Amino acid sequence: MAEERYPINIWVNEERYEKLKEAGLAEMCEEMLAGLKVIRVYANDAQKDKILKAFPTAKFDSATTKSIELLPKDVKDKMFDLIVQKKSVDILDEFLSNY
Amino acid sequence: MAEIGHGGKEIVERILEPSEAKEKIKGLKQIPIRSQIANEVIDIAYGFFCPLEGFMSKADLDSVCKNMRLASGVVWSIPILFDMSESEISDYGIKAGDSVVLTYQDNPLALFEIEEIYDYDKKAICQAVYGTTEEKHPGCARTYAYKDKFIGGKITLVNRPKINPPFEPYFIPPLEMRKKFKEKGWVRVVAHQTRNVPHTGHEWLMKGAWLQTYGELSIEKPLVGVLVNAIIGEKRKGDYIDEAIILCQDELRKAGYFGDHNHMTSLTFWDMRYAGPKEAVFHAILRTNLGLTHHMYGRDHAGVGTYYGPYDAHRLLESIKDELNITPVYSMNWLYCPHCGEVTSEGLCNHRDEWQKFSGTVIRSIVMDGVKPPRLIFRPEVFDLVMECAEKYGFGSPFVTDEYLKNRTPVFSVPPLE
Numbered sequence: 144m145a146e147e148r149y150p151i152n153i154w155v156n157e158e159r160y161e162k163l164k165e166a167g168l169a170e171m172c173e174e175m176l177a178g179l180k181v182i183r184v185y186a187n188d189a190q191k192d193k194i195l196k197a198f199p200t201a202k203f204d205s206a207t208t209k210s211i212e213l214l215p216k217d218v219k220d221k222m223f224d225l226i227v228q229k230k231s232v233d234i235l236d237e238f239l240s241n242y
Numbered sequence: 243m244a245e246i247g248h249g250g251k252e253i254v255e256r257i258l259e260p261s262e263a264k265e266k267i268k269g270l271k272q273i274p275i276r277s278q279i280a281n282e283v284i285d286i287a288y289g290f291f292c293p294l295e296g297f298m299s300k301a302d303l304d305s306v307c308k309n310m311r312l313a314s315g316v317v318w319s320i321p322i323l324f325d326m327s328e329s330e331i332s333d334y335g336i337k338a339g340d341s342v343v344l345t346y347q348d349n350p351l352a353l354f355e356i357e358e359i360y361d362y363d364k365k366a367i368c369q370a371v372y373g374t375t376e377e378k379h380p381g382c383a384r385t386y387a388y389k390d391k392f393i394g395g396k397i398t399l400v401n402r403p404k405i406n407p408p409f410e411p412y413f414i415p416p417l418e419m420r421k422k423f424k425e426k427g428w429v430r431v432v433a434h435q436t437r438n439v440p441h442t443g444h445e446w447l448m449k450g451a452w453l454q455t456y457g458e459l460s461i462e463k464p465l466v467g468v469l470v471n472a473i474i475g476e477k478r479k480g481d482y483i484d485e486a487i488i489l490c491q492d493e494l495r496k497a498g499y500f501g502d503h504n505h506m507t508s509l510t511f512w513d514m515r516y517a518g519p520k521e522a523v524f525h526a527i528l529r530t531n532l533g534l535t536h537h538m539y540g541r542d543h544a545g546v547g548t549y550y551g552p553y554d555a556h557r558l559l560e561s562i563k564d565e566l567n568i569t570p571v572y573s574m575n576w577l578y579c580p581h582c583g584e585v586t587s588e589g590l591c592n593h594r595d596e597w598q599k600f601s602g603t604v605i606r607s608i609v610m611d612g613v614k615p616p617r618l619i620f621r622p623e624v625f626d627l628v629m630e631c632a633e634k635y636g637f638g639s640p641f642v643t644d645e646y647l648k649n650r651t652p653v654f655s656v657p658p659l660e
C-alpha cells in the first residue's frame with residue numbers, strides 16, 4: 144500500500160497568482176470549491192507529525208478533508224516562496240529542515 | 243397559559259425584583275463565582291435548565307451518573323454542579339441551611355440557598371458522562387478542575403445581567419422565546435446548534451432540516467422556522483470570536499438567504515462539555531425549554547476527538563424518544579460537487595469520485611491565507627462581516643487571540659444592584 148499523503152492547501156489569492164504567473168508556474172494551481180485556486184503540498188506521516196508539532200495552531204482535519212489546515216499565514220508565505228523559487232511543490236524536506 | 247418545559251414542569255423565572263432583592267440579600271455572605279458558574283446561574287434562573295431550580299444535590303448527581311435521570315426520574319444527562327474547596331467552605335463558615343449571595347464582576351448576581359454540602363468521585367462522573375476518565379477530554383478536564391466539595395441548593399437571580407452590544411438582541415430566554423414563536427405563527431421550530439461562523443455547508447444543513455421539519459404541514463403560510471442557538475461560553479485561541487459567530491449567523495437572514503418568516507438567531511450561555519451523546523440529550527432538553535419542536539443532529543454531535551461514534555448520539559436519543567418533547571432531525575453532510583456545480587447532499591449526488599468536502603476548518607484556513615472564498619462556499623456578506631468584526635471586535639483578527647481574551651468587552655455585565 145502506498146504511504147498516506149496529507150495535503151497542505153496553499154490557497155492562491157491575487158497576489159500569489161501574480162507571482163506564479165511571473166514565474167511561469169500558473170498551471171501549478173488546481174481549482175477547487177467552485178473557483179478557488181490552490182497549490183497542494185503533500186506531507187507524509189513523519190512530515191505531518193513534525194508540522195503539527197512545530198506549529199501548534201495547525202490542525203489535521205481528520206473528519207472531513209484529511210488535510211493539514213490552519214498553518215499561520217507567514218508559514219504558508221514561506222512555503223509558497225520556496226515553491227516559486229524551486230518551481231516545484233516538493234519542498235517540505237527543505238522547508239522543515241529549519242524547524 | 244402555563245408554559246411547560248422539560249419533564250412536564252412549568253417554566254418559571256426565578257428572578258427577584260430589585261427592591262425585594264436588596265432586602266433579601268442584606269447582611270448575607272458574598273461569594274464570588276467564575277464565568278462557568280455565572281453562565282449556569284443565569285440559565286437556571288431564566289428556565290433554560292427547567293426543571294432544575296438550582297445546583298444539583300447528591301441524589302440528583304448520583305442519579306444523573308447512574309441512570310441519566312434526575313432523582314425525580316426526569317431525563318437529564320449532564321451534571322450541573324457548584325463546587326468549592328473544603329477550606330473555602332470553612333473560611334466562609336457556610337453550612338446547609340444558609341443563604342449566600344453569589345457575586346460576579348464584584349456585584350450581586352444571585353441568592354443561593356444552600357441545602358447540602360457533599361463530595362462525589364470525579365472519576366465516576368467522568369466515566370458516566372463522558373465515557374472516559376482521560377484528562378485530555380475537555381469535559382473530563384473541566385470535571386477534574388472542580389474543587390473537592392459540591393453544594394446543592396436553589397438559585398434565584400437578584401440582579402439581571404446586562405447583555406452588552408452587539409449581543410443584546412440575541413439573549414432570548416425561554417418565556418420570551420416562546421412568545422416570539424407564537425407571534426411568528428411558527429408551529430414547528432427546528433434548532434441549529436452552533437459555535438461557528440456559517441459556511442454554505444451549515445446553511446444547507448439548516449435548509450435541509452427546515453425541509454425535513456416542514457413535512458406534511460400546509461404551505462399556504464409560513465409555519466416552520468429555524469432557530470440558530472449559538473453556544474456562548476469559554477473561548478479557546480483560534481476559535482471565531484463570539485461577535486463574528488452571532489452576527490454572521492444572523493447575516494444569513496439579513497442578506498436574504500433566509501428571511502424573517504423562517505429564521506432567527508439567539509444565544510445560550512454554556513461552556514461546552516464535548517460530551518457527544520450526553521451533550522446531544524442536554525441540547526434536546528435546553529431547546530425543549532426554549533420552545534422548539536425539532537432539533538438538528540449531524541454526525542458526531544458535540545463530540546471531540548475519536549471518543550464517540552458518528553451515530554452514538556442518534557441511538558441514545560432514539561432510546562429515550564418517548565420522554566423527550568422534541569423530535570430529532572438527522573442531517574447528512576453537504577459538500578461541493580464540481581460535476582453538479584453546486585453544494586449538494588452526500589445522500590443525493592452520486593459523483594462520489596468528484597466530491598470536494600469542506601469544513602469550518604478549511605474555510606478558516608482559506609480566510610487565514612487572505613483569500614475570499616467563492617460565494618457557493620461562503621457567502622460574500624458573511625465574509626465581509628467576518629472582516630468587519632475582526633476590525634471592530636477582534637483587534638484585527640476574526641479569531642480569538644490573547645489580546646481578545648484579555649481586552650474584549652464581556653458578553654454580559656452584572657451592574658451594581660441599585
Ligand SMILES: [Zn+2]
Pocket residue numbers: 579580581582583586591592593
Ligand atoms: Zn454531483
